[in-house]
Amino acid sequence: MKPDLEVNLAGLRLKNPVLTASGTFGFGLEYARLVDLGAIGAVVLKSVTLHSRQGNPPPRVTETPAGMLNSIGLENPGAPAVVSKVVPELKRLGVKVIASVAGETVEEYGEVARRFAAAGVDAIEVNLSCPNVARGGLTFGCTRGMAAAVTAAVRQAAGDLPVFAKLGVTGGNLLEIAGAVAEAGASGFSLINTLPGLAVDLRQRRPVLGNVTGGLSGPAIKPVALWAVWQVYKAFKLPVIGMGGIMSTSDALEFFLCGATAVAVGTGNFVNPRLTTEIVAGLEKALAAEHVSDIKELIGAAHNGK
Amino acid sequence: MIYEVEIVTQRKVATGCYRLEMYAPEVAQTAQPGQFLMLKTSITLDPLLRRPFSINTVDRDRGLVKILYRVVGRGTALLAGRKLGRRLSIFGPLGRGFTVPANGRFLVVAGGLGIAPLYFLIQRLKALGNEVVVFYGAQNRFKLLLLEELAAMRVELFTATDNGSSGHKGTVVDLLRTKGIPPADLIYAAGPPPMLKALAALLREAEMPRAEFSLEERMACGAGACRGCAVKVIAEEGPVYKRVCADGPVFLAGEVVWE
Numbered sequence: 001m002k003p004d005l006e007v008n009l010a011g012l013r014l015k016n017p018v019l020t021a022s023g024t025f026g027f028g029l030e031y032a033r034l035v036d037l038g039a040i041g042a043v044v045l046k047s048v049t050l051h052s053r054q055g056n057p058p059p060r061v062t063e064t065p066a067g068m069l070n071s072i073g074l075e076n077p078g079a080p081a082v083v084s085k086v087v088p089e090l091k092r093l094g095v096k097v098i099a100s101v102a103g104e105t106v107e108e109y110g111e112v113a114r115r116f117a118a119a120g121v122d123a124i125e126v127n128l129s130c131p132n133v134a135r136g137g138l139t140f141g142c143t144r145g146m147a148a149a150v151t152a153a154v155r156q157a158a159g160d161l162p163v164f165a166k167l168g169v170t171g172g173n174l175l176e177i178a179g180a181v182a183e184a185g186a187s188g189f190s191l192i193n194t195l196p197g198l199a200v201d202l203r204q205r206r207p208v209l210g211n212v213t214g215g216l217s218g219p220a221i222k223p224v225a226l227w228a229v230w231q232v233y234k235a236f237k238l239p240v241i242g243m244g245g246i247m248s249t250s251d252a253l254e255f256f257l258c259g260a261t262a263v264a265v266g267t268g269n270f271v272n273p274r275l276t277t278e279i280v281a282g283l284e285k286a287l288a289a290e291h292v293s294d295i296k297e298l299i300g301a302a303h304n305g306k
Numbered sequence: 307m308i309y310e311v312e313i314v315t316q317r318k319v320a321t322g323c324y325r326l327e328m329y330a331p332e333v334a335q336t337a338q339p340g341q342f343l344m345l346k347t348s349i350t351l352d353p354l355l356r357r358p359f360s361i362n363t364v365d366r367d368r369g370l371v372k373i374l375y376r377v378v379g380r381g382t383a384l385l386a387g388r389k390l391g392r393r394l395s396i397f398g399p400l401g402r403g404f405t406v407p408a409n410g411r412f413l414v415v416a417g418g419l420g421i422a423p424l425y426f427l428i429q430r431l432k433a434l435g436n437e438v439v440v441f442y443g444a445q446n447r448f449k450l451l452l453l454e455e456l457a458a459m460r461v462e463l464f465t466a467t468d469n470g471s472s473g474h475k476g477t478v479v480d481l482l483r484t485k486g487i488p489p490a491d492l493i494y495a496a497g498p499p500p501m502l503k504a505l506a507a508l509l510r511e512a513e514m515p516r517a518e519f520s521l522e523e524r525m526a527c528g529a530g531a532c533r534g535c536a537v538k539v540i541a542e543e544g545p546v547y548k549r550v551c552a553d554g555p556v557f558l559a560g561e562v563v564w565e
């Protein structure tokens with residue numbers, strides 16, 4: 001018998017628990033010829049701001065040991081373009097869509113969320129790692145007050161859609177921030193965003209990235225991500241979307257065991273654009289082989305007695 | 307688009323430079339000059355990302371595809387050590403290549419490994435009966451690659467080397483400046499950024515703006531999704547970032563903002 005991969009993410013029913021991580025799969029359509037988008041649990045869109053953004057000067061990516069740094073700088077065409085061109089096309093293809101909203105002010109986050117909710121997306125993810133212009137570039141996710149304010153604004157704008165707060169692990173105490181956004185109405189968490197990092201070009205004696213610093217992702221951050229999922233699962237009752245360095249079915253299983261209800265593939269898409277759908281197939285096989293009839297049996301299973 | 311292919315031959319063509327041939331019939335069928343492949347150089351998680359390489363030539367009948375590359379870091383070093391008969395994961399052909407018209411006279415300017423995509427272009431241009439003039443520069447004569455193959459194609463070839471060991475002493479752009487830019491319906495170029503920048507300036511002075519340049523930038527996805535490979539170009543609405551992997555790698559010399 002085929003194992004049951006269906007999960008319920010705070011009311012969002014997904015036929016399988018494998019998603020794409022924001023910013024690593026574009027708007028999905030870039031991969032439409034290569035990947036069966038309908039076979040992915042849900043496509044999480046690249047973070048979108050109200051108006052279009054140019055992004056950071058190049059170089060924007062560089063490889064590091066078992067990982068990479070990026071400083072894309074939220075380049076995106078703006079909410080109106082994505083709402084009118086991308087969302088209808090994804091819906092036509094039968095894809096479940098989670099919009100990732102970003103902004104420089106609390107109001108901007110709310111407005112972007114409102115537009116995506118009106119366009120009929122299935123859920124909203126709040127990218128809390130954006131710099132707050134009013135606070136000199138501190139990210140929204142780094143204090144309880146700012147994280148809660150943004151989450152509340154998005155919660156209000158999103159109607160009855162699930163709202164997932166996407167957190168990093170630096171800048172503030174993870175559990176305190178998670179508590180603040182939960183109180184502000186988050187339906188669940190996306191864990192984790194990239195870690196801050198820097199790479200040096202020895203020959204030119206300067207940082208590699210045009211933006212000097214960037215976000216670290218890939219296998220190098222997997223232990224940090226598992227730690228974050230473990231902590232947040234243990235402390236809160238809300239569902240967690242786990243991500244950070246997932247490159248295989250086994251990696252995904254580790255996240256479920258630590259408490260993730262769903263997983264997202266990020267950097268792994270660059271190495272293998274079909275990794276999401278291959279993990280869906282891999283999970284079916286792995287569960288069948290271990291006589292597990294339902295993925296939900298594994299969620300948080302590593303916590304038993306810990 | 308993603309294939310596990312077999313390495314058929316791999317030859318050292320100069321110090322640190324290799325030409326690798328793989329059996330990839332689908333790619334051989336559809337590849338256009340200027341397009342590239344993303345290769346996995348390792349079977350472990352480190353190095354992690356695929357590496358981009360231009361398609362150097364294809365043999366449609368035999369289903370073969372070649373790349374020409376220089377060892378500059380860990381990924382290329384691992385590739386050079388890959389055994390024949392072993393499997394290699396490739397993703398491609400990717401990107402928008404050069405335009406390949408017929409019935410014309412064309413100028414090709416190559417610097418160093420820039421010959422990799424241009425060789426394929428020259429083949430296609432010649433196959434369509436075009437007249438092709440090639441200006442090719444490298445550090446020294448040992449680093450001028452594929453000279454015999456170019457000679458066999460009967461292109462008019464001018465070389466330049468930094469130390470004067472072959473042809474003009476100086477850069478290929480110096481040589482063009484000295485000899486004068488031959489009349490051409492379209493100019494093509496690929497090479498290191500300083501060369502392309504100097505060539506773009508020369509072409510602007512000469513009021514010969516019709517040129518297609520193949521650019522390089524560090525890449526993650528190669529598929530237009532991550533926006534990691536940004537290059538600044540002038541669009542109608544002003545300067546914007548475009549993606550080398552999906553909007554290029556071939557751009558018009560006049561549209562690129564050289565920084």
Ligand SMILES: Cc1cc2nc3c(=O)[nH]c(=O)nc-3n(C[C@H](O)[C@H](O)[C@H](O)COP(=O)(O)OP(=O)(O)OC[C@H]3O[C@@H](n4cnc5c(N)ncnc54)[C@H](O)[C@@H]3O)c2cc1C
Pocket residue numbers: 063342353357358359360361373374375376377378379380381382383419422423521522523524525555
């Ligand atoms: C569209 C495209 C086509 C290319 N075609 C060819 C080709 O036909 N033959 C060839 O030899 N090389 C080509 N390159 C460059 C090639 O991709 C890099 O040399 C390779 O990725 C280096 O990998 P590595 O692991 O050996 O080096 P790394 O350890 O990753 O880096 C070593 C050094 O190489 C430089 N480098 C790394 N990636 C790039 C890049 N993408 N562009 C420029 N410099 C880079 C870095 O500055 C670094 O100092 C191409 C690049 C692009 C973007």
Ligand SMILES: Cc1cc2nc3c(=O)[nH]c(=O)nc-3n(C[C@H](O)[C@H](O)[C@H](O)COP(=O)(O)O)c2cc1C
Pocket residue numbers: 021022023024046047070072074100127166192193194216217218219221243244245246264265266267268526532534
């Ligand atoms: C190139 C790149 C762009 C990203 N863009 C975004 C983004 O726009 N919004 C966001 O919330 N996270 C973004 N991320 C973070 C990922 O969604 C993910 O949280 C992180 O990369 C960890 O997962 P991974 O190790 O599987 O990549 C980006 C990551 C990368 C590598």
Ligand code: FES
Pocket residue numbers: 524525526527528529530531532533534535549550551552
């Ligand atoms: S490398 Fe990802 S968009 Fe070009």
